[in-house]
Amino acid sequence: MIVAETRVRSLPREETGLPEEIFGLDPDFVAEVDQALEAGQDEIVRELVAPLHYADTADLIESLHGEHRSRLIDLLRPDFNPEILPELPDDIRDEIIERFGYADFAALIEELDSDDAVYILDRLDDSEQAHVLARLPIETRTIVEQGLNYPEYSAGRLMQRELMAVPDYWTVGEAIDYLRSNAVLPEDFYVLIIVDPRHRPVGVVRLNRLLRAKRPVRLRDIMSTEMDVLKVDMDQEDVAFLFRRKDLLEAPVTDVSGRLVGRITIDDIVDVIDEEAEDDMLRLAGLSETSIYAAVWDTARSRVTWLLVNMGTATLAAAVISLFEATLDQLVALAVLMPIVASMGGNAGMQALTSAVRALAMKELTSSNARRVAGKEVMVGVFNGSLFAVLAGVIAWLFFSDVQLGMVIGAAMLINLVVAALFGITIPLVLERLKIDPAAASSVFLTTVTDVVGFFAFLGLATIFLL
Structure with a gap:
């Protein structure tokens, strides 16, 4: 098996100022996968692709063409990482739907965070969206449909429903025990959101402060009430501006009644900033969203x-x-x-x-x-x-x-x-x-x-x- 260094392209230390800074797939590696697909060497292809990060796998799929791309998608199908889907252009996602079918594609959507699931469903045309939604479990479908009902480019579309919210009268020990016993924790979270009996956010407790406090201490005594609460209809550009200005890592999102309905994290904001910058650059040139691989x-x-x-x-x-x-x-x-x-x-x-x-x-x-x-x-x-x-x-x-x-x-x-x-x-x-x-x-x-x-x-x- 080829070692990881052969799969990425790195600039010399003097050009980047950083050792082994990774910028993307090595063209030689892409050519090697292409040749292996051409020769029908399926096992070698699987061995080459298996160690890749999901973003690199998405780049590899996008770099291939015609039958080779289709063949790679088929080879990845048994262990296809759902995280690949948000990284792909719309036309390639459509190709995956064609090759997987709606049922298997819906199964992939179910494994994603709610914000990624809403993002992908929003990019599908009405017919595809209806077919995929019909094959999602009722709970997931409800969450996704609620997200799709929020205005486009709003905090409601951007937020994810997976969060950690606890009452202010809990102690540090109760909160830690709850986190340890919870089978479904968000993949990444930075704070505990403290809510009142009406499920409205009243403060946050950073995880580092939670772990340093003694178990009998009440959360209300260590929580910070200086938090930025976002409204579901807030424009994503304004959300990104707030994150950038206040150096936020995570912020709660509330509905029109003030109830906590989700959260937005910094990784979502990085995508928004990138998307808005790309959109402005294209529009200045008189272009709409485009892909170099489009027909x-x-x-x-x-x-x-x-x-x-x-x-x-x-x-x-x-x-x-x-x-x-x-x-x-x-x-x-x-x-x-x-x-x-x-x-x-x-x-x-x-x-x-x-x-x-x-x-x-x-x-x-x-x-x-x-x-x-x-x-x-x-x-x-x-x-x-x-x-x-x-x-x-x-x-x-x-x-x-x-x-x-x-x-x-x-x-x-x-x-x-x-x-x-x-x-x-x-x-x-x-x-x-x-x-x-x-x-x-x-x-x-x-x-x-x-x-x-x-x-x-x-x-x-x-x-x-x-x-």
Whole structure:
């Protein structure tokens, strides 16, 4: 059997600053599994895959293609780890349902924590979801259906029902004995949630404090009442912000009546932060959720919408250029230089826009400081615009031996960079006020502004001063 070091890819110590930092599967290992599947060496494949962490197994399944992926899924079926499922893209989970059948897939769902079960069921289409739910035990089905009824991207969807809640009149000894005798403990938990007779959270006791206290001590005497209680309808971005700001490991979740219904732990928040960052990055590029392993048609279709919008904005910019057709006929140098103005404005605007979108996501940019931040961005635009106006003017003068042309492109550069900085910060703010996702729509509007202003300023100034 190949030792574990051959299954992962590690960067040298000098590159990471850490010894043997693991970043993913070694391509040689993937190739070896692929070759073993090709040769029909099932036992060797099982031996190679068995020691892998479930996340690495998910990566391996995703890396393989066609019959080899299907063959590996079949080989893993007798001992398939349910923890693999949340790590897989939707299309591969659909393939697993096809190969396992609804009954076996439901059996895997039953073994997962409730939050993971809700996450996976939510990703299935309505027909698949109904088939899987129908095959779950009544207790599990009830929990999952309750989770699915909460708003999408809310704390209710994110929370898990498995928790440790005890009354405040218990002693430390009673709590420890209860934990030892409980056959079904949550896989990971960091605090005991203390509840009142109406099952409302009134405090928490960290496990380290529980173990250090003497057995006769009442939990109410060692519990901390300074806790952050989340509502089921709280947006997951706000939950993540609270965890990050307060350095939380775990927080109770309550329903509208204040009763404890679940908890959210830091491992869930890491996934949320990763998901939100990925979503914003994709939306800034005009993309929806995507997978590098998705089919060509699915990938192409997901990109068409924003490409059509961009085509419309490009047509608007072309219309502006057409207004100065006579100017371009007389000065060919303008056609050579005008992409510089638009390109610099677009890049400068995207810098301001990306900073604004990130600040909005991190709750750093609010209505109280928006004017000050916008003013700072305008000053940055003035500084950078002045610098690059001089550079562009000198380049135009050297290439075309025309001082006035250099002054025109310099002035247009200054105007466009200032406008780009201003709109790069204000467009996300306006979209946020209108309840539109700034990450999804900002770049399209910004590109239109910088192109139109850049072309209009440059060609307009040329028409006035050069003809």
